[in-house]
Amino acid sequence: MTVGQKNVLEWIGSDLPGPADILSTTVRVPRGSTMGAVGAALGELIGRREALRTLVRDGEQFVCASGTLVAEVVEATGTHRDWSPSGRAFDPAADLPVRASVVTRSGAPFLVGLRVSHVAADLMAMTILGAELAALLAGRTLPPAAYHPADRAVYELSPAGRRRLEGSVGYWARQVAEKPLCAFGLPFRFPDARGHHHVLLGSRPAAEAVAHIVASTGARPPAVVMAAFAALLTSWTGVPGCQLNCLCNNRFSPELRDYVGTVAQETIVPFTASSSFLRSVSRTDAAALAAYRYGRYDPARLTEAKGEAERARGMSCHRDVVVNNTTGHSRVTLPGTGVEPVTDGRVFGAPAEFDVYRLDGRIGCGLGLDARLATADETAGLLGGVERLIVAAADGDVDPAGFGIPPVERGPGWVRARSCWVDLAGVQAAVDLALGLGVARVEAEGDELVAHVGHDIDVSAAAEAVVAAVLREGRHGVVAPSRYARAAGGGRSAR
Template identity: 30%
Template sequence: MTTARFSGLTARRGPLTTGQANMVRCMLTDPPEHMNYRVVRAVQPGTTLAAITEAVIRLVTRHESLRTLFHDDLQRVLGAGDVAVEVHDTGEPPSRAAGPDGAPLSVGGAKTGEAETPDTDLAEEVARRLHATRFALDTEIPLRVAVITSGGVPRQVVLVTTHSAMDAAGLAVLLAEWDELLLGKPLAPVTAPQPLDVAAAEHTPAGLRRSEAALRYWEGHLRRVPRSTLTVAVDGETDWLLPRLRVRSVPAARALGRISARTGASPSAAVLAALAVLAGVRARLRTVVVLSISANRFRPELREYVGPLAQDALIPVEVGGDGFDAVLRGARSATMAAYQNSRFDADALIRVMEDVQRERGLFFARDIVFNDMSVPGRGPRVSRTGEDVHSVWLPPATLPTRTSLWVHRLHGELDVTLWADPRCLPRDDTSALGEGIARLLIEAGDRDVPLAGLGALTGVVPVPRDDGWLPIDGCWVHLPEVERLTADALARLGGGEAAVVTEADGRLGHRLVCFTSAETTPRALHSACMSLLFGRMSAMAPHHYVVCATAPPPGASWQDLPRVAEGSGR
């Protein structure tokens, strides 16, 4: 163990940025494996432990986010402190454990395929341990460092940081600087603002207006869009250990260039539109909500910012047209509007969502997430040149979503990974969706593809639904699951009989009405239903409640009984 000690810096404190507040809230509840970054980096031969320690000091000195602690609604930037640097030796002679030539071995725990050696084994073991430990936000500097040596000679460095300190774009900036420092190259002065500077800008009148406009944008869409796309009759939460399908295609990347030239949409927007279209085919929905992780680095001064800026952008994609080009143009406009409204007060948004959920009687699922991590000119090596679509299953990994498409590369080769909860998207359906995105793009490179023929082209077909499924308020709802929800809610309130019936409604399509003889109120019953909705993807709380004096005798109707109370419960 050694120490990287920094001192003589300016200590500061102030409010959190919206990105920090969002990530701090998540870090207090989500597993550390979801919130921490881990990177294993090989070092050039001749690199000393002292050089590594000095590089750590330089990074912490340059970026206040790496020496920031959080206390309630305040951030405190340390002017002095220590970063512990663990040192682990493989016990092998240096000649046996010589590492690669400085390329990254892994990021986030996903190996790049380098040959296993004693030091890479040890590095991954140390990385997993540091990665799986939650950061103490109020006392621990958000950077963990370990050096793997062989015979005392440094071979690899493990770096672990967390989402409260930076997003993926900020991590890329940090790693580029790390590589330059270990090569002995001088770094340009930091021109990007520090998190406290961003927080100050967000609290100006203009910044507050922008955040308020984002909340209005979200609320407007949340009041009309489907609460879920991958709506199936499953309850409860998965452990979020999801199968992953990697899909690669060189012809799909070439097609993206032709699609962009014809429609004016970016390759990223085309992939997002293809995902939304095929999800809509499977769900039989005309509007598909995609939550895209927005880097929020639109202004030049934020491009090199080391801090958390990424937040969800809510993109409603209309997929009910005749051809793919029209969907893509709509998705392009929707994406631009969504990204402009993706910096917001997360706590305020949660309150908005809770109000809308109670009014609509539903729970919004984060079930289709799009994460474009591609960088033009950079990305995984293009290893295939065939005129086909290739896919391979990767080991399962944890991610808190139903389905997520990660885009690694768009130029030279389309390279994406589709994560999918098998309860919502079984493996065969995941393969059809993942490969179907590439096949749709290849076809769209030459023409406007009619949406009516996508099943034959991609193998994505509508999920079967029996007579118990109804389209209500833009969502698919399974009536037996609504009945089970109300029964469980009554059991929580002390028991009682109930029945759910549907009535025609011009706005909702169908209105769900719950009749009960329990000694309760509409508001209490609605609250109980809402408290049980999380994880029930196919249920919706009734829109109206009727409390009757007694239960009906066999063969009689609830509608004919005397009513004690009735109302929406909202």
């Protein structure tokens, strides 16, 4: 398999059976086309694109030389709009990774819907498939597709490909090792709340402002919006920076520009707070470009590296903040202006998820925030602040601190240690769970978190037990002490 295929199988594995592995697109059929012409176009599309007839199992990919695609036929009505083919999860080892439906009006085809396994395509590949199907339905001849997932796997197994992938793993291992511990360390102010508050923003003035900022800084439009959100987030959380988990499309090589397969992978873009918003925009743009250089990696090797970092640091490698840039691919209905709440029950995988849906003509963004950490009004205020900050910065540089929501109050039990906010009571509870009540006392000494233990305690074994308990806890603000000092005997052991 390619690393892209491995990556998708890794992150959807726990979701199967479910819709997490499915992407879709819809193509208009030219007037006067027959069902036979639609079938021929679908057959040619699948024939030219090996990804659409590739099965993956036991770590390998297999390209089918022949097969049958059964397309659903749906007659359109005035009220029915769910014309996509079945949403049943794909079995990558047994199912062709494509399904089709043909929507008819009075028996004549007028739309074709495709659903494709994410193992076979990413968002850019879906755009390519939609354009090629439209061309085939119009009777146009396409040049042969020259590069396929099997070709990609051959490159990744070559010495040059292996060096490239190992270099990326080394880079990300260093990023994880240097990442601030629990940069999103916030108290659960509403511990009984469930899910996320979800809001959407639509703004034409912000789109005009982004164009002005891009002209003055030379940054790309997504960096402007990402920097605005990250600046307000760090101001609210009271931390000097954060790391943004972002997808990189990885299509910088010429052979990948028209490639149908899955090559997008997650990268980490570091953000550092600044009193100058325009400086933050330039830094974010540069940080994103640096991260994208290492956007292709073997997910299994990276998981190993992350595990080593977690054990050494005594903290899970949380995905604190996820940023999704789906411009050109989103079907979200945005507000005409301002911020509106959403009650779609969407499940988010991180405490904060920021979605960029549109950048041309109108800014379209979404924010999901863990309901245990914030109120619905705070979530709306944070996203609304993104618009206000961007619009203000179009007239000149501004300090982001004046555009967000008031900083969160943590209470006396929280301290700054190990470059992050730490919940001392939460750490003490994890230590008590690992060693027993009263065996160790945790406190902050300067920028270090220290556990004092009795003279008869095996410090190394205690440290390992506490790290294991903290990793199981998996909660922001709970980290393993960096030093263990004996209460008697004076011995110390660094950890």
